[in-house]
Amino acid sequence: VFSAIMNFKKEEAAKLIEKLDIKLDSEDKDKEGKPLLKAVMRRWLPAGDALLQMITIHLPSPVTAQKYRCELLYEGPPDDEAAIG
Template identity: 50%
Template sequence: MLTKLGVTMKSDEKELMGKALMKRVMQTWLPASSALLEMMIFHLPSPSTAQRYRVENLVDSLPLGRVFAGKVQTGLKVRIMGPKYVPGEKKDLYVKNVQRTVIWMERNKKLLRMFLVVTLLPWSVLISLSPRMLR
């Protein structure tokens, strides 16, 4: 049966029994790594394309901002520049207090009083503001 599928196995692999043998046959016949890589290359959009339609979902919900340098803490005044902000003008510029600082790591969320931002972050630091503040 393996020869019909085009699966060749080493002699020590042929001695495996039960689940171990089935696992080795499936890994050789249909490796998940190549299937996943192919799926990512051909079916997932590029990050720049995906960002165009995913950002709209964030904008309508809770406003989020990424911090690149400095210190963020609860109660600190921040400048929020909207998409129509022009440097030097006050149109689409808001100065508001940070209600809370939150850090997300995968599905877990931690509230922090203060966060010092370093050059390289393994995760994004997000500032949570009330959506009503911007209206």
């Protein structure tokens, strides 16, 4: 897909897009090169949803993270309201 689009092989790119069942808007079909590649990749492999899911699964909640990050980030006294709460 990358090679066909970036080397401006319109017929080959169109066949691949059709085989992969990627639905493009009419204005996206008229694009060439990098803009077309971006449009195809957004439809084929939507990274936003995957990244959001990975972030929510792997990053701790702010409350949990606060407990062990406070010592590293906060420079004030450890019994201060900002450090405790």
